[in-house]
Amino acid sequence: MLLNSSPSFNSFLFNSNSNFLSKNHKSQKSVPQTLRVVNSNDVDAFTEKSGYLFKLSSSEADSLNDYDLKKIAAIYKRKPFILLRRLFQIGSTFGRWLAARYVDSITEKSDLMFKIRAAELRQILLELGPAYIKIAQAVSSRPDLIPPSYLDELSLLQDRIAPFSTEVALNTIEQELGLPIDMIFSEISPEPTAAASLGQVYQARLRSNGQVVAVKVQRPGVQAAISLDILILHFIAGVVKKAGKLNSDLQAVVDEWASSLFREMDYIKEAKNGLKFRKLYGAIEDVIVPNMYVENTTRRVLVMEWVEGKKLSEVKDLYLVEVGVYCSFNQLLEYGFYHADPHPGNLLRTYDGKLAYIDFGMMGEFKQEFRDGFIEACLHLVNRDFEALAKDFVTLGLLPPTSDKEGVTKALTGVLQNAVAKGVSNISFGDLLGNLGTTMYKFKFQIPSYFSLVIRSLAVLEGIAIGFDPNYKVLGSTYPWIARKVLTDSSPQLRSSLQALLYEEGVFRIDRLESLLSESLRARTERVLVEDNDSKVAVKQILSFTLTEKGAFVREILLQEIAKGVDAFGRATLDSLTSMANTSIPFAASSSSSMTKEDMVNLRTFRRLMLLLAGLQKNGGSPVELKRTDPSKNQNMYSEEASLISYQFPSVEEILPILSVIPELPPELQQQLLLLPADLAGKLISRVTARTIRRMFL
Numbered sequence: 001m002l003l004n005s006s007p008s009f010n011s012f013l014f015n016s017n018s019n020f021l022s023k024n025h026k027s028q029k030s031v032p033q034t035l036r037v038v039n040s041n042d043v044d045a046f047t048e049k050s051g052y053l054f055k056l057s058s059s060e061a062d063s064l065n066d067y068d069l070k071k072i073a074a075i076y077k078r079k080p081f082i083l084l085r086r087l088f089q090i091g092s093t094f095g096r097w098l099a100a101r102y103v104d105s106i107t108e109k110s111d112l113m114f115k116i117r118a119a120e121l122r123q124i125l126l127e128l129g130p131a132y133i134k135i136a137q138a139v140s141s142r143p144d145l146i147p148p149s150y151l152d153e154l155s156l157l158q159d160r161i162a163p164f165s166t167e168v169a170l171n172t173i174e175q176e177l178g179l180p181i182d183m184i185f186s187e188i189s190p191e192p193t194a195a196a197s198l199g200q201v202y203q204a205r206l207r208s209n210g211q212v213v214a215v216k217v218q219r220p221g222v223q224a225a226i227s228l229d230i231l232i233l234h235f236i237a238g239v240v241k242k243a244g245k246l247n248s249d250l251q252a253v254v255d256e257w258a259s260s261l262f263r264e265m266d267y268i269k270e271a272k273n274g275l276k277f278r279k280l281y282g283a284i285e286d287v288i289v290p291n292m293y294v295e296n297t298t299r300r301v302l303v304m305e306w307v308e309g310k311k312l313s314e315v316k317d318l319y320l321v322e323v324g325v326y327c328s329f330n331q332l333l334e335y336g337f338y339h340a341d342p343h344p345g346n347l348l349r350t351y352d353g354k355l356a357y358i359d360f361g362m363m364g365e366f367k368q369e370f371r372d373g374f375i376e377a378c379l380h381l382v383n384r385d386f387e388a389l390a391k392d393f394v395t396l397g398l399l400p401p402t403s404d405k406e407g408v409t410k411a412l413t414g415v416l417q418n419a420v421a422k423g424v425s426n427i428s429f430g431d432l433l434g435n436l437g438t439t440m441y442k443f444k445f446q447i448p449s450y451f452s453l454v455i456r457s458l459a460v461l462e463g464i465a466i467g468f469d470p471n472y473k474v475l476g477s478t479y480p481w482i483a484r485k486v487l488t489d490s491s492p493q494l495r496s497s498l499q500a501l502l503y504e505e506g507v508f509r510i511d512r513l514e515s516l517l518s519e520s521l522r523a524r525t526e527r528v529l530v531e532d533n534d535s536k537v538a539v540k541q542i543l544s545f546t547l548t549e550k551g552a553f554v555r556e557i558l559l560q561e562i563a564k565g566v567d568a569f570g571r572a573t574l575d576s577l578t579s580m581a582n583t584s585i586p587f588a589a590s591s592s593s594s595m596t597k598e599d600m601v602n603l604r605t606f607r608r609l610m611l612l613l614a615g616l617q618k619n620g621g622s623p624v625e626l627k628r629t630d631p632s633k634n635q636n637m638y639s640e641e642a643s644l645i646s647y648q649f650p651s652v653e654e655i656l657p658i659l660s661v662i663p664e665l666p667p668e669l670q671q672q673l674l675l676l677p678a679d680l681a682g683k684l685i686s687r688v689t690a691r692t693i694r695r696m697f698l
Helices: 045-054 058-063 069-077 080-106 110-128 130-139 148-155 166-177 222-244 250-264 267-281 318-335 368-382 386-395 405-421 429-435 437-442 449-468 474-488 492-502 510-520 535-546 552-584 597-613 631-647 652-664 667-697
Strands: 011-014 020-024 185-188 199-206 212-218 301-305 309-311 337-339 347-350 355-357 363-365
Touching: 045 080, 045 110, 045 222, 058 069, 069 080, 069 222, 080 110, 080 222, 110 130, 110 148, 130 148, 130 222, 130 250, 166 212, 166 301, 199 301, 222 250, 250 267, 250 363, 250 449, 267 301, 267 318, 267 337, 318 337, 318 355, 318 368, 318 449, 318 474, 337 449, 363 449, 368 386, 368 405, 368 449, 368 474, 368 492, 386 405, 405 437, 449 474, 474 492, 474 510, 474 552, 492 510, 492 552, 510 535, 510 552, 510 597, 535 552, 535 597, 535 652, 535 667, 552 597, 552 667, 652 667
Parallel strands: none
Antiparallel strands: 011 020, 185 199, 199 212, 212 301, 309 347, 337 363, 347 355
C-alpha cells in the first residue's frame, strides 16, 4: 500500500495534540513546523564522500555489534587501503580548511570570511560522518565557548542533516522487521521528518492499534565508519597523551565514548533504555518520556511513541530548564542512570508546556560511591573546605592516592576561593573547569573515563540554559537538591559527611546548617516560584522537614544542640540571678561566673537556633567564633556576654509563628512534635548528670 511512487504514500497532518486530521498529497505548507519533512533534494554528503567505508562483509559487520577495539583493528588490518584513504580524507579536508583560515588571518580577512568558514566546517563534518558530527553536537551546546557564527552552523548538525534514500530506509524496515511495510503501518510519511547523524525519523501509524509513532531507521554504513574513525581517534589520543605528557588516560576516554556510541547504534538497547528512563523519571512533574514499542524494534529500526514540540533551545522557557536540572539531579545523584547526550535536538518543549526526552541511545551509569563522592565534593566546594575537597578528588579518581594533598589544598584555595566567594548561585560549572586547568596539570589530575560523560551532560545542560540567560549557573540550580539530599539521605557515607561538615574540631557550625536548610527549601519545581518572606511559611517548611522520618538525623543533631543551649542558658540565668543577689547585699563578695568557653559557644548557637526555628535567621551568617581572651578575665567577660546574648533572644511575639503553624501540620507530624519535649528533657538530664559527676570526681 505504502510505496514511494504510490499516490496513497502521503504525509500526515496533526494538530498540536497529535490527533489525526487528514491526508494531503498536494502541499506541505499547512504542516506544523515540527512536522515539516526534510528536503529529499539535499545531498547526503556522508554517503557521497565516505561511502567507500560501507563495504564490509556480513560477518565483519556482525562482529562490530559491540565495541571491541581489537576486532576493529583486525578488520582494518586486512583493509590497509581503506584505512590510508580515510586518513588522507581526514587530513586533507581539515588541512585545506585550516590553511584557508591561516590565509584569512594573514590577509586580514578573518572577520569577513568567518561565516563562510563556519559553513565549510559544517560541510566537512557532514562529509566525514557520525563520529565527527557527535563531537560537534556536544560543542554546539556551549554558546559561552563557541563564536555565534560557528554555533549557528554546528547547531544545524543536531537534527537537520541531509537524509539518505527513503527507498533504502523502507527496505531496511522490511528486512529488519521481516514483514511488508503495509502490514506493519497503515500509513507512513513519504519523507523523513528529521534526519540526524545515526539515523532518520519517519512518522507512521501502527496498523495493530492505530497509534501514531516515530520510526527511526539507521543510516547505512554508520557502524563501519564509526568503527574506523574510533580506531584512528584512539591512536591519535595515545600520541597526544605522550607528546603532551598528559596525566589523563585519553584513550580510556575515547573508549568510554566509543562504547556509548556503539550502544547508541543498537536500537534494541535504546528501546530498553527508554523504558527504564520512563520508569525512573516519567513520573516527574512536567516531564514526558515516550513509550517504546519493543516488539517492533530491532538493532537498526526503532518504533516509539510520537511526541510533538519544539527544541528547548528555540523557546525561552527557564522553568523547563529548571525541570531539566531537577531531572538531571535525579538521573545523576539519585539513581545513577543518566542521559549522556542531552543536546538541544534531544530535548523538546511540548505544545502543552512539558519537557520531553526523545533519544535514549547514549546513556551513562554513575556508581553509588561516585555519586556520594560527587555530592561531598559539591558540599565541600560550596563551604570552602578545600582540604576535604582534595580528598574528594581522590575518591572520584581525579587524583592518585599518593598525590600531595597539602599542595593540592593550597592550590585549590588559591584557584577557587574567589569563585566560591560570590555565592553558590554564582558558581559557573564552565568557569570552575577553566580555573582548574593549571592545577590539574601541575598535580597530575586525571579524568576517569566515566567522568567525561558526566561532565559533558552537565556542561551541555548549562550551555542550553546560557542560551536563554547568560548568567545561568547549573550548579547554583542543582545545589538546593544536593543540600536536600545530604540532609535527608540515609547513606552512612553522606551522614558521616554531614556530621563532619557540621562539626569542625568539635564545634557545631550553625552557619553551615542554616545554609543547608536555606538552600534545601529552594529545591522546588512548581511552575510559579514565589519568593515568600513570610516567617510563618519558613517555619512550617523547617518543621515539616525536621519532623519527618527523612529529617530524623538532622532532628537528632538539633535536639542535641538545643539541649546544650538550654543548659548553657540555664547556667547564664543562674549566674545573672546570683550576681543580682550579691549586688543587693552590702559588702557581699562578688561571685565568679560558672560559664565556660564551651557554654558561651553553646549559648550563641542556641540563640541562632531559636532565630532559625522562628524563621528570622537569614542564610549567610558568620560562623561561630571562639574569642581568644585573657584567662584571668574570662569569667567576668563570659558573664557580661551571656547577659547580652540572653537579651538578644527572640521575643514571645517572634516565637509565635512556631506555635501558630502547629495546628496546620499533618496529624502524624503533630504527634512527632509532642514527643520532642521528652527527648529534649532526657538529653538535658544526661548532660547535667554527666557534668555533676565530672565535678564530683575531677
